[in-house]
Amino acid sequence: MPLIPLVGHHALRQQLTDAIARDSLPASLLLHGPRGVGKQRLALWLGQTLLCTGPDNTARPCGACENCRFAGLLAHPDLRWFFPRPRLESDASASDVLDDLAEELAARASAEGLYAPPSGTEGIYVASVRTLVQLASRTPALAKRKVFVVGDAERMVPQEGAEFAANAFLKLLEEPPADTAIILTTSEPGALLPTIRSRVVSVRVPLLPERDVRELIEMPKFAAALDDTDLPRSVNERVRLAAGAPGTLLGAQSRREAMSTAASLLQAADGSVAPADRVKAVMSVGNSRSRGLFTDALDALTTMLRERARGALGRGDAGAALAAVRSIDAVQEARLRANGNVSPQLLASHLVRELSGRLS
Numbered sequence: 001m002p003l004i005p006l007v008g009h010h011a012l013r014q015q016l017t018d019a020i021a022r023d024s025l026p027a028s029l030l031l032h033g034p035r036g037v038g039k040q041r042l043a044l045w046l047g048q049t050l051l052c053t054g055p056d057n058t059a060r061p062c063g064a065c066e067n068c069r070f071a072g073l074l075a076h077p078d079l080r081w082f083f084p085r086p087r088l089e090s091d092a093s094a095s096d097v098l099d100d101l102a103e104e105l106a107a108r109a110s111a112e113g114l115y116a117p118p119s120g121t122e123g124i125y126v127a128s129v130r131t132l133v134q135l136a137s138r139t140p141a142l143a144k145r146k147v148f149v150v151g152d153a154e155r156m157v158p159q160e161g162a163e164f165a166a167n168a169f170l171k172l173l174e175e176p177p178a179d180t181a182i183i184l185t186t187s188e189p190g191a192l193l194p195t196i197r198s199r200v201v202s203v204r205v206p207l208l209p210e211r212d213v214r215e216l217i218e219m220p221k222f223a224a225a226l227d228d229t230d231l232p233r234s235v236n237e238r239v240r241l242a243a244g245a246p247g248t249l250l251g252a253q254s255r256r257e258a259m260s261t262a263a264s265l266l267q268a269a270d271g272s273v274a275p276a277d278r279v280k281a282v283m284s285v286g287n288s289r290s291r292g293l294f295t296d297a298l299d300a301l302t303t304m305l306r307e308r309a310r311g312a313l314g315r316g317d318a319g320a321a322l323a324a325v326r327s328i329d330a331v332q333e334a335r336l337r338a339n340g341n342v343s344p345q346l347l348a349s350h351l352v353r354e355l356s357g358r359l360s
C-alpha cells in the first residue's frame with residue numbers, strides 16, 4: 001500500500017521545492033521539530049521529490065512516475081530510510097542490516113507509513129552507519145541520484161571501536177557525492193552529536209495547525225491505526241490531544257502500556273499486592289520479543305520513583321526519599337542488563353526482589 005499522503009507543512013514544502021528548482025538545496029539537511037509532526041514523512045516526501053522524473057510542467061513529486069511509485073511504497077532502491085532498530089551484532093554485514101530494515105519497512109509500508117516511535121533500546125548502531133556509508137558510495141540503481149533519510153538521528157550513538165564508521169559518516173555529511181542527499185530528522189536536536197549538527201543545515205518543522213491535524217486524524221487509515229487503543233473515539237478529542245503533533249497519538253498506546261507495567265512492578269515490589277499478583281506483574285513484562293516495551297516500562301518506573309523521592313523529600317521523609325533513590329539505581333541496573341540477552345521476565349523478577357528490599 002502506498003504511504004498516506006503528507007499532510008500540511010505547505011510553506012516548508014514550497015521552500016524546499018523552490019530550493020530544488022534553484023538547485024540550492026543543501027546536500028545534508030537536518031529536519032528538527034517536535035515529535036509527531038511528520039518530520040520523517042516530510043523527509044521521505046523530499047526524497048521522492050528529488051527522485052521524481054515526472055514531466056517538467058507538473059508539480060513534483062508527480063506521484064505517477066516510476067520513481068514516485070517505488071518511493072511511495074518504500075521500495076525505491078535509491079531512497080533509503082534508516083531509523084532506530086534493536087541492536088545487531090557490531091560485525092553485522094550490510095545485508096544483515098538491510099534484511100532487518102526490510103522487515104520493519106514492510107510492516108510500515110503495509111501500515112501506509114504509520115508507526116509508533118521506537119522504544120528506548122532501539123538505536124542507530126554502528127552496523128547501520130557502516131551500511132549507509134557503503135550504500136552512499138554506490139551509483140544510483142534506478143534514479144539519477146540517491147537519498148538517505150535517517151530518522152531519530154540523535155539515536156546515532158558513538159560506540160567504542162566504531163570510530164572508523166563514525167568518521168566515514170561525518171565525512172559523508174560534509175562532502176556527500178554529487179548525486180547524494182542526506183536528510184536527518186530529530187525531535188531532540190540538543191541530543192544530536194555536535195560533530196553531526198555542525199555538518200548539516202537545520203530546518204525547523206513546526207507543529208501542524210488544527211485543520212491539518214484534523215485532516216490526518218480523519219483519514220480512515222489513521223483512524224484504523226488507533227482502533228485498538230483506549231484513546232477517545234471523538235475526532236475533536238483526538239485533535240485536542242494531538243496538540244499539533246498527530247504522530248504522538250500513534251505512540252500513546254505503548255506509552256500507556258509501559259506506564260501500567262511500571263505501576264504493577266512497583267506495586268509488586270512495595271508489597272501492596274498479594275503474591276499471586278506479584279507473579280502476574282512479572283509475567284506481564286512478556287518474553288524477549290517485548291524487550292522494547294520492557295525498557296520503556298523501566299524508564300516509566302524511573303520517572304515514578306523520581307516522583308516518589310520528590311514527594312518524600314517534600315514531606316520531610318528522608319528515609320523514604322533515600323529508598324526511592326536507591327531503587328532508581330536498581331532500575332538503571334536492570335535497564336543496562338535489558339540490552340543483553342537475559343529474558344525480561346527474569347530481569348523483572350530479580351528487580352522486584354531488589355526493589356522490595358530497598359523500598360520496605
Ligand SMILES: [Zn+2]
Pocket residue numbers: 051052053054061062063064065066067068069
Ligand atoms: Zn514522479
